[in-house]
Amino acid sequence: MFRLDNQPPERREGALLIVFQEGELLSDLRSPLACLLAEEDLHSFRWIVLREQFLGYWEDRPCYAVEIDSAHALDPMRFQRGNLYSILGRVEDPLFALAGRAAQLLDWERDHQFCGRCGRPMELDTAERAMRCRPCRIINYPRISPCIIVLVTRGEELLLARNANFPRPMYSTLAGFIEAGETAEDTLVREVKEEVGVDVDNLRYFRSQSWPFPGQLMLGFFADYTGGDIVCDPTEIADARWFHYRELPQVPPPSSVAGQLIQHYVNSFN
Known part of the structure; x- marks a missing residue:
């Protein structure tokens, strides 16, 4: 299409x-x-x-x-x-x-109307998708921020969290931005530990999704719980808990990779 x-x-x-x-x-x-x-x-x-x-x-x-x-x-x-x-x-x-x-x-x-180095006006490049500063030759391409998004599972249970900054009473998977020098796998383990205090292993890539809020590339994973009690980072997570796959709260729609992760895991029991 x-x-x-x-x-x-x-x-x-x-x-x-x-x-x-x-x-x-x-x-x-x-x-x-x-x-x-x-x-x-x-x-x-x-x-x-x-x-x-x-x-x-x-x-x-x-x-x-x-x-x-x-x-x-x-x-x-x-x-x-x-x-x-x-x-x-x-x-x-x-x-x-x-x-x-x-x-x-x-x-x-x-x-990117102005150059971040010299402050002069940038120009749209005619040959490629770029903004150029002719005096100092800086080139800016559309920025994409890579993120991981992960569904942590424990048998028939899913670890879902409610974001502290999200107005809707929705529970979703955990996510975080990849830092400089990190792999996606490093980020996944770190973010889960920082946000809810648990340890994970057996990471499995699922799929990716372009997510324009404002410009992320979401890399979806599954991960198995290996230990630790849930301790939420209050600046990021309002609440997190284990849910049985038959008793889920309001979750993201299947048009999002978070919803697809949840749906795929629930379907694995049917």
Whole structure:
């Protein structure tokens, strides 16, 4: 459905747009694709484009991320503004991934307008996806932050935690950013120990997921509990406990790798 490409086509016939305003995603309430708008909409509403990034092709039609001027009033009967969570689970996973790519590329361009070394304006490179400072030759590429996300298990039980900074009463798997000099496996063992105080072993890679909040690459793992009592880091974890696979709390949807880890493990007993 989506084909990634960094080089825009010479012609834009049939182009599709993923539109943002003041950092929020526009959804078309009349469209089954929600966040995919036709380029004709841009012209008919006379929206002024502040920045644009070519994303690739959606069903062989060129697709662009655009940010429009904040001064434009939107028709509330047709358009809704919100963050990427507003379409999570409402659209197919490839389209959610495309919207996430759009948000990340626009944020990257906005956040690298000036060189971090000399302070002069950066320029979009025409040959590759990069921002360049010509005077000091600094090159900035879109930044991806690698993270581990792990489901710790003990027989028929799953160790799930509620994040201290997450407003919903949801329990999920443990996760953390990979530090400089660490392997993904090193990070997994360290993060589990730091966040909930237990030891793990027998790490098994599951799958990865691009997660645009704001720009992570989640590396999913399973791990077996080997010892220790649950002691939560209060700055990170509000609560953590063991749950039997038949008596789970509210957990992430299967559109997320956390939900997929949980679902895969539960299905292994059926």
